[in-house]
Amino acid sequence: MSSNPKSSNSAVDFNQVPDTRGHFGPYGGRFVSETLIYALDELEALYRKLKDDPEFQAQFDYDLAHYVGRPSPLYFAERWTKETGGAQLYLKREDLNHTGAHKINNTIGQALLAKHTGKKRVIAETGAGQHGVATATVAARLGLECHVFMGEEDIHRQSLNVYRMKLLGAEVIPVTSGSKTLKDAMNEAMRDWVTNVDNTFYIIGTCAGPHPYPELVRNFQSVIGREARQQSLTQAGKLPDALVACVGGGSNAIGLFHPFLEDESVAMYGVEAGGFGLDTGKHAAPLNDGIPGVLHGNRTYLMEDENGQIIETHSISAGLDYPGVGPEHSWLKDVGRVNYVTIDDDEAMAAFRNLTKVEGIMPALESSHAVAYAEKLAREMDPDQMIIVNLSGRGDKDILTVAEIDGITV
Amino acid sequence: MNRIKQRFESLRQQGRKALVSYVVMGDPAKDVTLPVMHALVENGTDIIELGIPFSDPNAEGPVIQKAHERALEHGSSLRDALALVKQFRETDSDTPVLLMGYTNPIERMGYDTFIENAVDAGVDAVLTVDLPPEEAEEFNEHLKQANMENIFLLAPTSSPSRQKKVTDMAGGFIYYVSLKGVTGAGNLDVNSVKENVTSIRALTDLPVCVGFGIKDGASARAVADLSDGVVVGSVLVNQIAALAEQGETNPATYAEAVSVIIAEIREALDKNTLDK
Ligand SMILES: Cc1ncc(COP(=O)(O)O)c(C=O)c1O
Numbered sequence: 001m002s003s004n005p006k007s008s009n010s011a012v013d014f015n016q017v018p019d020t021r022g023h024f025g026p027y028g029g030r031f032v033s034e035t036l037i038y039a040l041d042e043l044e045a046l047y048r049k050l051k052d053d054p055e056f057q058a059q060f061d062y063d064l065a066h067y068v069g070r071p072s073p074l075y076f077a078e079r080w081t082k083e084t085g086g087a088q089l090y091l092k093r094e095d096l097n098h099t100g101a102h103k104i105n106n107t108i109g110q111a112l113l114a115k116h117t118g119k120k121r122v123i124a125e126t127g128a129g130q131h132g133v134a135t136a137t138v139a140a141r142l143g144l145e146c147h148v149f150m151g152e153e154d155i156h157r158q159s160l161n162v163y164r165m166k167l168l169g170a171e172v173i174p175v176t177s178g179s180k181t182l183k184d185a186m187n188e189a190m191r192d193w194v195t196n197v198d199n200t201f202y203i204i205g206t207c208a209g210p211h212p213y214p215e216l217v218r219n220f221q222s223v224i225g226r227e228a229r230q231q232s233l234t235q236a237g238k239l240p241d242a243l244v245a246c247v248g249g250g251s252n253a254i255g256l257f258h259p260f261l262e263d264e265s266v267a268m269y270g271v272e273a274g275g276f277g278l279d280t281g282k283h284a285a286p287l288n289d290g291i292p293g294v295l296h297g298n299r300t301y302l303m304e305d306e307n308g309q310i311i312e313t314h315s316i317s318a319g320l321d322y323p324g325v326g327p328e329h330s331w332l333k334d335v336g337r338v339n340y341v342t343i344d345d346d347e348a349m350a351a352f353r354n355l356t357k358v359e360g361i362m363p364a365l366e367s368s369h370a371v372a373y374a375e376k377l378a379r380e381m382d383p384d385q386m387i388i389v390n391l392s393g394r395g396d397k398d399i400l401t402v403a404e405i406d407g408i409t410v
Numbered sequence: 411m412n413r414i415k416q417r418f419e420s421l422r423q424q425g426r427k428a429l430v431s432y433v434v435m436g437d438p439a440k441d442v443t444l445p446v447m448h449a450l451v452e453n454g455t456d457i458i459e460l461g462i463p464f465s466d467p468n469a470e471g472p473v474i475q476k477a478h479e480r481a482l483e484h485g486s487s488l489r490d491a492l493a494l495v496k497q498f499r500e501t502d503s504d505t506p507v508l509l510m511g512y513t514n515p516i517e518r519m520g521y522d523t524f525i526e527n528a529v530d531a532g533v534d535a536v537l538t539v540d541l542p543p544e545e546a547e548e549f550n551e552h553l554k555q556a557n558m559e560n561i562f563l564l565a566p567t568s569s570p571s572r573q574k575k576v577t578d579m580a581g582g583f584i585y586y587v588s589l590k591g592v593t594g595a596g597n598l599d600v601n602s603v604k605e606n607v608t609s610i611r612a613l614t615d616l617p618v619c620v621g622f623g624i625k626d627g628a629s630a631r632a633v634a635d636l637s638d639g640v641v642v643g644s645v646l647v648n649q650i651a652a653l654a655e656q657g658e659t660n661p662a663t664y665a666e667a668v669s670v671i672i673a674e675i676r677e678a679l680d681k682n683t684l685d686k
Contacts, residue, residue, distance in 0.1 A: 021544060031513055031540045033469040034576070035587060038567035177475060178465060187468040194469065197567065294513040294540065295466060307487040308518030309465040 012335050014261035017328065022211020022298075025334060028327035030210040032297045036190070039197045044212045046113060051219070056112065063108045064223060067141070068098045070105075072224075074231035074388065080358045087241065087381035089374055091361065091391045092228050092256065101364065101393030102224060102252040103134040107203055109220035111138035114201035121145040121200045125189040127154055127182030127248065128319030128366065129161025130393055131205030136170035146170040149188040151181040154318045161397050179312040182248075182322045186296050206249025207326035210297030214326050221255025228388055229259050236386055242267040242377060245390035246369040247287070247340065248319045250326035252392035261337060270329060271373045273315035274342035284313035284321050287333050287340035300327040316345040316401070317365035319393075343369040349405065351375065352395060364393035365401065413506035413534045414559050414582045417456055418617045418638065427679045428583075428639025429454055429630075430619055431672060432510065433646055434461035434477040435494055436486025438654035442661045446650075447498050449665035451505050454676025458498075459537070459641065462491050462511030469539045477647045480654060488515040488524070492531045499532035508535040508561060508582070513545075521552045528558065535559035535582045543579045550579055563587050564610060566602055577614040584610055584618045585641060588633065598623045604636045627678025634679050645671055 017024045030040060050056040064070040072093045081089045094102040107124075114122055122144050126132030132148040139146035148165055152174045155162050165172050178184040186209075193202040207217040232240050243260060245253035247270040260266045275283030283289065286301040293302040295310055303311050303323040315321040332338040343351075348365060351372035356362045363371050367390070374389040381387070395402075403410045421428050431450045435443050447458055463481035467474065488511070495507050509528065516524050516538065528536070535558060541549060546560065553560045559582030564573055566589065577584060588603050607618050620633040621641025630640045649667045658664070 029545050030542065031545055032542065033539050033565075034542060034563040034572075035469075035565040035567055037542060037572060038565070038569065041569075177479070183466065187466050190468045191471070293517060296468070297540070302514070304514065304518065306518070307485075307489065308515035309463075309482065309487075310514070311465075 012337065014337070017331065018211065018215050022215065024328045024331035026292070027300050027330040028211060028214055028298050030297060031294045031299065032210045033194065035194045035197070036210070039193065040210055040212070043113070046116060047212055047216055050113065050116065059112060060109055063112070064105065068104050068108060069096065070223065071227045071231070072096050074228055074235060076235070077359050080355060081378070083358055084375050084378045086378035086383065087385040087387050088383070089378055090240070090386060090388045092224060092388055094224060094252065094390060094392050095361070095363065095367070095394035099130070099134050099137050100396065101130040101134065102221060102255060103131045103205060104137065105223055105255065106205065106217050106220045106251060107131070107134040107138045110201070110203040110216070111142055114144065114203070115142060117201055119199050119201045121147070121196065122203050123147045123149065123189050123192050123200055124203045124205060125149045125182065125185035126205060127151070127185070127321060128317065128364070129154065129158040129165065129397060130319060132170070132172070133161050133164050133168070135203050135205070136165045136168035139170060140168045147192070148172050149175050149185040149192070151175045151179070151185050153180040154182065154185070157318050157401060158397060159400065182318070183296070183310065183324070190296070206251040207254050207328060208249045208296055208298060208300070208324055214298065214328055217251050218254045218258055218328060221251050222258045224252065224255035224390065225257060225259035228256060232386070232388065238386070239263055239266055240388045241265070241381065241385040242269065242387045243390070244269045244271060244370045244374045244377065244387060246271045246320060246366050246392060247325060247329060248322050248366060249324070250329045252390050254326060254328055256388070256390045257338060268338040269373060269377065270338050270340045271369045272340060272342045273317060273320035273369060274344035274347070275314040275316070277344050278342055282314040283342065283344070284315040284323065285342045286323060286325050287329060288342050292330065295324050298327045300324050300330045301333070316348060317369070317398070319364070319366040320369065341373055343372045347372040349402070352402065356395070361391070362395035363391055364395050365398045367392045368395070412557060412559055413504065414457065414508070417506050418583065421456065427634040428456045428617065428619055429672070429676055429679060430457040430459050430621070430639060430641040431455040431646060432459040432461060432641060432643035433650065433668070434463060434474065434481050435491040436463060436481035436484065437477040437647070437650055438480040439659070440484065440486060440490060442664045443494055444497055445661045445665040446668055448502065449669045450672055451502060453669045453672040455505070455672055456639070457506045457508060459508045459510050459643070460491055460495065462488050462509055462515060464512040464515060467512060471644065473644045473647050473651065476651060488519055492527045492533070495533050496531040503532070506534040507532065508537060509533055510537040510539065513538050513541045521549055525552050525556045525558065529556050533558065535561050537561040537563070537585065539563070543575050546579065561585055564606070566606060570609060573610055574613055577610065577616065580614070580616060582616070583638065584614065584616050586610065586618055586620045586637070587622045588620050589623050598629055598633065600632055600636070603633055607637050627674045630675045631678045640679070642672070642675060
C-alpha cells in the first residue's frame with residue numbers, strides 16, 4: 001500500500017489552479033477545434049459573471065436543498081467498521097441525492113448556466129447513465145429538450161438507466177463508433193455541440209473536457225467536501241484522517257477532496273478501476289498505468305498505445321470505464337497531494353456484496369471501488385482514526401450486472 | 411522556399427485557384443494511399459492534405475470518422491504516414507504535402523522526433539485540429555525552426571479578435587471552415603463565406619482556402635470565386651468508402667475513382683477563372 005504523500009506539498013497553492021487559461025500545471029487547457037472556441041469563451045464569460053453572483057449562488061443552494069435533498073448525511077458505518085477492524089469508516093451519502101448519485105450536483109449547476117444562455121436544448125454524454133439521468137432530470141424540470149449520447153456497450157450494461165432517461169423525456173442516442181463506451185459518447189457529444197452550438201448547451205458530466213469545464217464541475221461538486229468537512233467537525237469533533245473516492249473522470253473525488261486540500265493532516269486516496277488487474281493492461285487506471293497526452297479538449301494522463309492511439313479500457317463499472325481523467329487529478333498526482341490507487345473488478349464486487357449485507361446500503365459499482373479500498377486502508381490504521389468514503393451513488397442501476405455474474409435472470 | 415508558398419505564388423501568376431485534396435492515410439489499406447496521392451496530383455490537385463488516423467477524431471463527421479476507423483483496423487499510424495510521404499517524394503518533389511491530424515499522436519512521438527522525420531520525409535506543413543494558438547506556442551516554435559508551415563482553421567464562429575490571434579500565428583494558408591459543424595456536414599452559405607473571407611484577408615497576406623461542404627465542381631466554383639482555393643475531403647473519402655464496402659482491393663481502382671472527382675472539380679475551378 002502506498003504511503004501517505006500529504007507532507008510533500010507545502011509550497012503548492014491549491015487555490016491558484018487552474019490559471020486563467022485552464023491549466024493545472026502542465027495539464028488541462030483547451031485543446032479543441034476552432035469552431036468550439038467561441039462556445040467555450042461564451043461559457044467561460046458567463047460562468048465568471050455568475051460564479052460570485054449572490055443570486056446565482058442562492059438559486060444553486062436552494063435547488064440543492066429542496067430538489068436534490070442536501071446536505072447528504074455523513075453516516076458512521078458502525079457495523080462495517082467493527083467487521084473491518086481498524087479506523088472508523090464514515091460514508092458520505094451521495095447515494096441519497098435525488099436520482100441516486102453525486103452527478104445531480106453538477107447538472108443542477110450547469111442547467112442554471114444553460115438557463116441564463118437561453119438555449120433550449122441540452123446534450124450530455126453518459127457512461128453508467130447516472131449523468132444522463134441527472135441531465136434528463138434537470139432538463140425535464142426546466143422544460144429543455146435533452147439528447148444523451150451513450151455508447152452501445154453501455155446501453156446494454158445500464159439498461160435500467162436508459163429506460164429512466166426515456167421516461168424523463170430525453171432521447172438516448174446510441175453511439176456505435178470506436179469502443180462504443182463513454183469516450184466515444186463524449187466524442188459524439190462534442191460533434192453535436194460543434195454543429196448545434198447556437199441553440200445547444202453541453203452539460204459535461206465529469207471534471208474533464210476543455211476549460212472551463214474541469215473548473216466549473218469541480219466547483220459545483222465541491223459542495224460534497226464542504227459539507228463533509230463541516231459534518232466531520234460537528235459529528236466527530238475533528239477532521240478525518242483520510243478521504244477515499246473512486247475516480248472515473250474524477251468529479252465525485254475532486255468534489256470531496258477540494259475543500260480539504262489545504263488540510264495537511266488529511267490524506268487522500270483516489271481509486272481507479274483496476275479491471276482485470278493492472279498487469280493485464282485491461283483496466284481503466286490512467287493515473288496508475290498511463291502517460292500524459294491530449295484527449296477531449298485537455299491534457300491529462302491517458303491510456304494509449306505507442307502510436308498515441310487511445311486504447312480500450314475495461315472496468316466492471318461503466319462509470320469508471322474511461323481512458324482519461326480530469327486534469328486536476330493529473331496535477332494532484334504529480335504534486336503528490338493525492339495518492340492514486342486501484343481496485344480490481346473482483347475486489348469491487350466483493351465490497352458491493354459486503355456493504356450491502358453489513359450496512360443495508362447497496363453501493364454503485366463505481367463507489368464499490370472506494371468502499372473496497374477503504375476497507376484495506378482502515379485495517380492499516382488505528383481505531384481512533386477516521387476515514388470518509390464518498391459513496392458516490394446507489395447500486396440499484398447495477399443489479400442486472402450483478403445478477404448476470406450470479407447467473408440469474410431477473 | 412517552402413513548397414506551399416511556391417505553389418500559391420505560381421497559382422497567383424497563372425490566375426488559378428488552389429485545389430487541396432484530403433484523404434486519410436491507410437484508408438482502406440496501406441497500399442492504396444500512394445497511388446491515390448499520385449492520381450490526385452495528375453488530375454489537378456495542388457496540395458495534398460493527408461489525414462493521420464486517430465482513435466478519437468472528434469472534429470470529423472461520420473464519413474471521415476469511419477475512414478479513420480478503417481485505417482486503424484490495420485494499424486496505420488503517424489509513422490506510416492511519414493514513410494508514405496517519403497515514398498511519394500521519390501517521384502514527386504513539387505507537390506506540397508500537408509499532414510492533418512490530432513495532437514496526441516504527434517505528442518506521443520515527441521515534437522522533435524516528429525519534425526525531424528517530417529522534414530526528412532518532405533512534409534511541408536502541419537494542421538493540428540485540436541491545437542489552437544493558445545496551446546500551440548511550443549509546437550509552433552519547433553515548426554518555424556524547421557521551416558514548416560503551421561496551418562490553422564478559422565470558423566464562422568471565430569470573432570474578429572480571434573481571427574487576428576489565429577492569423578498572427580498561422581503560416582502557409584488560412585483554412586476557412588465554411589460551416590459550423592463537423593467535416594462533411596450541411597450546405598454552404600456563400601454569403602457568410604464571403605463576409606468572413608473578406609475580414610480575414612484584411613488581417614493577413616496569407617492565401618485563404620475554404621473547406622467543409624464542398625461536394626462538386628459547382629460548389630467548388632462558388633467558393634473559389636471568394637477565396638484563393640478550396641479543400642475537398644468528404645466527397646473523396648465517401649467514394650473510397652463505397653469501394654471499400656464492395657470489398658475492392660485493387661489500389662488502381664481507388665486511384666481511378668478519385669481521379670474522376672478531382673478532374674471534374676479542377677475543370678470547374680479553371681473554367682471559373684477563365685470566365686471572369
Ligand atoms: C455513482 C458514480 N460514481 C462515480 C462515477 C464516476 O464519475 P466521476 O469520477 O466523475 O465521479 C459515476 C459515473 O458515472 C457514477 O455514476
